[in-house]
Amino acid sequence: MEGLLIALYVFVLAIFIGFEVINKVPQILHTPLMSGSNAISGISLIGAILVAGRLEGPTSAAIGVLAVVLATVNVVGGFLVTDRMLQMFRRRREGSK
Amino acid sequence: MNAAEIVPLITDLAYLLAAVLFILGLKRLSSPDTARSGNILGALGMFIAVLATLIDREIVTFAGIAAGITLGALIGVVAARAVKMTAMPQMVAIFNGLGGGASALVAADEYLRLARGSMAAAADVRITIVLSVLIGAVTFSGSMIAFGKLQEVITGRAVTYPLQKTINALLFLGIAAAGALLVVSEPSVPVFTGLAAASLVLGVLLVIPIGGADMPVVISLLNSYSGLAAAATGFVLHNYVLIISGALVGASGIILTQIMCRAMNRSLGNVLFGAFGAAAAAGPGAAAAADRGVRDISAEDASILMAYARSVVIVPGYGLAVAQAQHLVRDLANALEARGVDVKYAIHPVAGRMPGHMNVLLAEANVPYDRLYEMERINPEFERTDVALVIGANDVVNPAARSQPDSPLYGMPILDVDRARHVIVMKRSMNPGFAGVDNELFYRENTRMLFGDAKKSLESLVRELKAVPA
Numbered sequence: 001m002e003g004l005l006i007a008l009y010v011f012v013l014a015i016f017i018g019f020e021v022i023n024k025v026p027q028i029l030h031t032p033l034m035s036g037s038n039a040i041s042g043i044s045l046i047g048a049i050l051v052a053g054r055l056e057g058p059t060s061a062a063i064g065v066l067a068v069v070l071a072t073v074n075v076v077g078g079f080l081v082t083d084r085m086l087q088m089f090r091r092r093r094e095g096s097k
Numbered sequence: 098m099n100a101a102e103i104v105p106l107i108t109d110l111a112y113l114l115a116a117v118l119f120i121l122g123l124k125r126l127s128s129p130d131t132a133r134s135g136n137i138l139g140a141l142g143m144f145i146a147v148l149a150t151l152i153d154r155e156i157v158t159f160a161g162i163a164a165g166i167t168l169g170a171l172i173g174v175v176a177a178r179a180v181k182m183t184a185m186p187q188m189v190a191i192f193n194g195l196g197g198g199a200s201a202l203v204a205a206d207e208y209l210r211l212a213r214g215s216m217a218a219a220a221d222v223r224i225t226i227v228l229s230v231l232i233g234a235v236t237f238s239g240s241m242i243a244f245g246k247l248q249e250v251i252t253g254r255a256v257t258y259p260l261q262k263t264i265n266a267l268l269f270l271g272i273a274a275a276g277a278l279l280v281v282s283e284p285s286v287p288v289f290t291g292l293a294a295a296s297l298v299l300g301v302l303l304v305i306p307i308g309g310a311d312m313p314v315v316i317s318l319l320n321s322y323s324g325l326a327a328a329a330t331g332f333v334l335h336n337y338v339l340i341i342s343g344a345l346v347g348a349s350g351i352i353l354t355q356i357m358c359r360a361m362n363r364s365l366g367n368v369l370f371g372a373f374g375a376a377a378a379a380g381p382g383a384a385a386a387a388d389r390g391v392r393d394i395s396a397e398d399a400s401i402l403m404a405y406a407r408s409v410v411i412v413p414g415y416g417l418a419v420a421q422a423q424h425l426v427r428d429l430a431n432a433l434e435a436r437g438v439d440v441k442y443a444i445h446p447v448a449g450r451m452p453g454h455m456n457v458l459l460a461e462a463n464v465p466y467d468r469l470y471e472m473e474r475i476n477p478e479f480e481r482t483d484v485a486l487v488i489g490a491n492d493v494v495n496p497a498a499r500s501q502p503d504s505p506l507y508g509m510p511i512l513d514v515d516r517a518r519h520v521i522v523m524k525r526s527m528n529p530g531f532a533g534v535d536n537e538l539f540y541r542e543n544t545r546m547l548f549g550d551a552k553k554s555l556e557s558l559v560r561e562l563k564a565v566p567a
Contacts, residue, residue, distance in 0.1 A: 004221040007332050007340055014341040017120060018348025024127040027446060027471045030353060030453030033126055034320055035189050036136050040119050041196045041323040041346040043143065043339050046150040047203035047330050052165055053156030056210060063206045065161040071199035072169025073176070074192045079140040080177035081188060086133040088460040092467055 032085045039078025045071035104152060111149030112338035118142030119342055123349075129466050146338055182461045183418050186451040190244040190316050193323045197236025200326035204229035204333050205293060212284035220280060222333065227276040229329035230289075231296045236322040238300030243315050246304075247450065253309030262370065265302050271295055307369065313451050314357045314368045321350020353452045360446035360472075362498070362509035391527070394545035396554060399521050400561035402545075406483035406519075408439040410475065412512055413459065415449055416489020416525075417551055423462035425555035426488065430464070432562045442468055443475040443485075443512050445493040476513045485517035487538075489551055491529070495536045506534055520544040523554050 025033050048071045052064030119142045125135025151162070180188045204226045211222070245251040275292040279285065307315055328343025330336075358365050394402075403409050411426060430440045442464065448455040456469055470478075479485060487494055490512075497504040498511045514520050515538050522544060529535055538544055547554055 001219075001221055003335055004225070004332065007335065007337070010337050011328055011332075011340045011344050014344035015348050018123075018345040019352065021120060021123045021345070022349040022352050024124070026127070026129075027356075027444070027453055028456040028466055028469055029126055029129060029132055030356075031185060031189075031451055031457045032132060032136070032453070033123075033349060034317070034353060034452060035185070035192070036126065036139060037123065037346045037349040038189055038192050038196065038320055038323065040123075040139055040143070040342050041320075041327045042192075042199070043115075043146065043342040044196060044200040044203055044327045044330050045143075046146050047334050047336065047339060048165070048199050049147065049150045049162050050153065050155055050334070051203055051206045052161040053151075053153075053158055055157050056206075056213075060206055060209065061161055063202050063209075065165045067199040067202035067206075068162060068165030069169040069172075070195040070202070072166050073173045074196040074199065075143055076170045076173030077177045077188075078173075078192050079136060079143070080174060081180060081185075082136045083133065083140075084177060085182070085185075085457050085460070086129075086136055088457070088463075089129040089132065089466045090460070090463070091130075092465040 028089075029086075032082050035078055035085070036082040039075050039082060042071050042074035042078060045075055101154075104154060108149045108153060109337075111145050112336070115142040115146035115149070116338050116341040118145070119345060123345060182458055183421075184248075185454060185457060186312065186316055186449075187244050187247040189451065190240045190247060190319065193316065193319045194237045194240025194244065196323040197233045197240065197319075197326045199233075200323075200330040201230050201233025201237060201293070201296075203330050204233060205289075207333050208279075208284070208289050209286070212286050212289070223280045225329060225332035227279055227292065229326065229333050230293050231272060231276065232322055232329055233326040234293055234296035235300035235303065236319055236326050238297040239304045239315075239322070240300075240319050242301050242304040243312060243319060246307075246309055247312055255308040256305040261302075261306060265299070268295060268299050268302065272299060303369070311361075311363075311368050313447060313449075313454075314354060314361070314363075314365070316451055317350055317353035317357050318365075318369075319350075321347050321354060324348075324350055356446060357452055360510060362506070391539050391546050392544070394521060394547055396547065396557035397561045399545070399547050400558050401565055402519055402521070403433060403438065403484050403486070403558075404436055404562055404565040406438055408441070408478075408482050409433055409484045409486060410441050410443050410470075410479065410482045410514070410517065412443045412445075412485060412487045412490050412494060412514055413448060413455055414445075414488065414490025414493065415455075416491075418449065418455070418458050418489075420489065420551040422488070422552045422555050423458050423464075425552060425559065426459075427462045427464055428559050429555055429562070430468075432559055436562075436567065440468065441470050441475065441478070443470050443472070443514075445472055445490070445512055446510075448490065448493065472510060472512055479513045479516040482517040484519045484521060485514040487514055487520065487522045488555075489523065491524075491536055492534065494538055495534065496541075497534065497537050500537075504534060514538065515541055515543070518543065521547055523547045523549075523551055525550060 048067035122135040122139035125131040324346025331339025498506040498509040
C-alpha cells in the first residue's frame with residue numbers, strides 16, 4: 001500500500017505541473033498540443049515492451065506484441081505529425097516569399 | 098553496488114530524465130518559435146525511456162519487441178505523412194484510441210499473470226488493473242467511434258434510442274460490480290474478460306449519442322482519458338514515468354475540454370448527455386428568415402470596398418476548410434496587403450473540428466502566425482475595422498448570442514464582427530449553422546451577403562481586386 005501512496009503523490013503533483021505548463025500554451029498551438037501530448041501518452045509503450053519481452057507463454061506474447069504495435073503507432077505517428085504541423089507555423093518575413 | 102543493482106538504477110534515472118524532457122518539451126509549446134524544438138525534446142524523452150526499458154532484466158526475448166516496433170513505426174510514419182491537415186481530428190482520435198488500447202492490453206496481461214499465480218496479488222494491484230483496463234478500453238472504443246463520425250464512416254448525427262441513459266447507467270453499474278468482485282475475490286479470467294468487453298461497449302455507447310459538431314469536446318476528453326489510462330498502467334507497473342506522463346496528458350486534455358465547452362457555451366454534462374444535434378431543430382427564426390430581406394453584393398463591389406479599406410479582418414469558419422479555400426484566402430490577403438491594407442485573421446476557439454484546428458489549416462496555407470488573432474485579442478478591434486469578411490462561419494458570429502436571451506446560442510462567446518463598419522458574409526445559401534439558428538447578422542444595416550461557392554467567390558475577389566485602380 002505504501003508504494004501506491006507514493007505513486008499517488010507523484011500523480012497528483014504531476015497533474016498540477018501539467019495544469020501550470022499547459023495553461024501557458026496559446027490557442028493557436030492547441031492542435032499540435034493535442035497531437036504532441038497524445039504522443040507522450042504513448043508512453044505505455046514501455047509497459048508494452050516489458051510484456052512483450054518476458055517469456056510467459058503465447059497469450060502473453062501476443063498481447064505484448066499487439067500492445068507494442070499500437071503504442072508505437074501512437075508514439076511515432078504522434079510526434080511526426082506534430083512536427084509536420086509545427087514546421088508550418090512561420091512568422092511574417094519567412095511566410096511571405 | 099554490483100551490476101544487478103546498477104542496471105535498475107540507470108533505468109530509473111533514465112525514466113526521470115524522460116519525464117523532465119516531457120515537461121520541458123510541453124513548456125516550449127508556449128510559443129510557436131520554440132514549439133518545434135519542444136516536440137523534439139518530447140520525442141527524445143520517449144526514445145530514452147524506451148532504451149532504458151530494453152536493458153531491463155525482465156526482458157529476455159527481443160524478437161517480438163523488434164517486430165512490433167518496426168511494424169508500428171512503419172504505420173506511424175506512413176499515417177503521419179499521408180494525413181491531410183483537414184483530417185487531423187480523425188488522426189488524433191485514432192492515435193488516442195491506440196494509446197488507450199495499449200494501456201488496457203498491458204494491464205490485461207498483468208491480470209492474466211496474476212491469475213496464473215506468477216505474481217503477488219495485493220488489493221491495490223487489482224484495483225489499479227481494473228481501473229486501467231476500464232479507462233483504456235473506453236478510450237479505445239470511444240476514440241474509434243469518434244474517428245468513424247469525423248471520417249463520416251458512420252453518421253455524424255447524435256444517435257439516440259429509448260432508455261439510453263438507463264442502459265448506460267446499468268452497464269456502468271455492471272462494470273463497477275464486476276470490478277469490485279475482481280478486487281475482493283480470487284482471480285477469475287471470465288469475469289475479467291467480461292469487464293473488458295463491457296468497458297469496450299461502454300466506450301461505444303458514450304460517444305454515439307454525441308453529434309458531429311460536439312466532436313472537438315469529445316476528442317479533447319478522450320485525449321485526457323488516454324493520459325489517465327497511461328497513468329493507471331503506471332500504477333499497475335509501479336512505474337513513475339508512466340504516471341507522470343499520463344498525468345501531464347490528462348491535465349492537458351482536461352484544460353482543452355474546458356476551453357471547448359466554454360467556447361460553445363455548454364456544460365460538459367450537456368455535451369456528453371444532451372444528444373445535441375439529434376435532429377436539425379428548426380428554430381422560430383427559420384420561418385421568419387424567408388420574409389426578411391438581406392442585401393447582397395457582387396464580387397466586384399466587395400473587392401472595391403476592401404481595396405479602399407484601411408483594415409480588413411478575415412473570419413474563417415470550417416466552411417472555408419471544407420471548400421479547401423485556405424490558399425485563396427491567403428492570395429486575397431496578399432493582394433490586399435500589397436495595396437497597404439492591414440489584414441488580420443480572427444479565429445474563434447471552435448473554428449474547425451478540434452481545438453486550434455483553423456490555425457493549423459491557415460498555417461498550412463502560409464498565413465504567418467502573427468496575423469492570427471484569438472477572440473479576446475481581436476474583439477476590441479472590430480470597432481476600428483473597416484471590413485470584416487466572414488467566410489464559412491455562422492454561429493460564432495451571431496449577435497443573438499449577446500442580445501437574445503431566448504436564443505439557444507445566448508451566452509456563447511462570439512466574434513463581434515457586427516461592430517465593424519462593413520461586414521461581408523460569404524455564404525453558399527441562407528441555410529442556418531450547426532445550431533439550426535437563424536443569424537441576425539445577415540439582416541443588419543452594415544452587412545452584405547456574397548452568395549456562392551467560397552472558392553469561386555474568392556477567386557473572383559482576387560481577380561476583381563487586381564482591376565481596382567490604386
